[in-house]
Amino acid sequence: MSTEPTPNPHATAEEVEAARHDSKLAQVLYHDWEAEQYDDKWSISYDERCIDYARGRFDVIVPASERSRPEPLYDRALELGCGTGFFLLNLMQSGVARRGSVTDLSPGMVKVATRNGKNLGLDVDGRVADAEGIPYEDNTFDLVVGHAVLHHIPDVELSLREVVRVLKPGGRFVFAGEPTTVGNFYARRLADLTWKTTVAAMKLPGMGSWRRPQEELDENSRAAALEWIVDLHTFEPRDLERMAANAGAVQVSTASEEFTAAMLGWPVRTFESTVPPGKLGWGWARFAFRSWTTLSWVDANLLRRVVPKGWFYNVMVTGVKPS
Numbered sequence: 001m002s003t004e005p006t007p008n009p010h011a012t013a014e015e016v017e018a019a020r021h022d023s024k025l026a027q028v029l030y031h032d033w034e035a036e037q038y039d040d041k042w043s044i045s046y047d048e049r050c051i052d053y054a055r056g057r058f059d060v061i062v063p064a065s066e067r068s069r070p071e072p073l074y075d076r077a078l079e080l081g082c083g084t085g086f087f088l089l090n091l092m093q094s095g096v097a098r099r100g101s102v103t104d105l106s107p108g109m110v111k112v113a114t115r116n117g118k119n120l121g122l123d124v125d126g127r128v129a130d131a132e133g134i135p136y137e138d139n140t141f142d143l144v145v146g147h148a149v150l151h152h153i154p155d156v157e158l159s160l161r162e163v164v165r166v167l168k169p170g171g172r173f174v175f176a177g178e179p180t181t182v183g184n185f186y187a188r189r190l191a192d193l194t195w196k197t198t199v200a201a202m203k204l205p206g207m208g209s210w211r212r213p214q215e216e217l218d219e220n221s222r223a224a225a226l227e228w229i230v231d232l233h234t235f236e237p238r239d240l241e242r243m244a245a246n247a248g249a250v251q252v253s254t255a256s257e258e259f260t261a262a263m264l265g266w267p268v269r270t271f272e273s274t275v276p277p278g279k280l281g282w283g284w285a286r287f288a289f290r291s292w293t294t295l296s297w298v299d300a301n302l303l304r305r306v307v308p309k310g311w312f313y314n315v316m317v318t319g320v321k322p323s
């Protein structure tokens, strides 16, 4: 596999058809198509807001004894399925790692993540890499991370075995942002309902300025047809624990987050992706973020006591390579 990112952001109808029977081709086409707009689409930034979010996920699951070491906590870190670099670049900015390697199956994503890392002045290199066959030597990294990637990988246990292989003895992995089976059920339905309602509302008289241009909608719907193919799994927390242990990890644990926050977050993100970019403005962004933060607090501090772990939307898993 080439290490030079050469993206293909405009998949033809024939390529999309071929990708229906090839989940890895679907990953590449879909994520190459998304790469340059991805940060805007998902409101990803590299400032305090997303640094705190990424570090917050890390702190939820990594033991305090490891977090209290002098920063940077780890020397060399790897991210799998980095996308635009949201998780590792923000973790590095928060003092988690000194050097980072951002990798993804999509060349378009590697290109954007490497560019983002350089723009932030971080010590980062990028490589096109399949998480099922990580192109690095055994015992290379002190930390391996991923965000919203495991559910795209056909053989998750194989990938976790690869993670354990490239970690140094005593090294840690942290995967966050994976959908639970129950969470995915309600999130998908809420997102679908929002999409249909918004598209119908945009067709009403006087809503012309809220509609996206037809060519954009056509290309969006061609690539978005792949969205259903690229999402391969949802997880029960105990299944992730089992796979990590089978892969050879020790000190494995999971945590889950976002219940009412996900019920708000999915409709909000779907609505944002339906209207022209920039149309909603900062007032909306502030409202959405504050509402999400408030509901996340309610989930973490009140609902956690009564709602089963598997009903929260996001699950994360960590483990260590035996010394």
Ligand SMILES: C[S@@+](CC[C@H](N)C(=O)[O-])C[C@H]1O[C@@H](n2cnc3c(N)ncnc32)[C@H](O)[C@@H]1O
Pocket: 027, 028, 031, 080, 081, 082, 083, 084, 085, 086, 087, 103, 104, 105, 106, 109, 129, 130, 131, 132, 146, 147, 148, 149, 152, 153, 154, 177
């Ligand atoms: C939902 S995106 C998440 C991106 C980023 N981690 C984030 O949270 O913003 C999933 C990413 O995983 C990548 N991916 C899918 N299958 C992969 C595989 N087998 N190996 C490596 N990356 C993969 C996709 O190309 C995509 O960039």
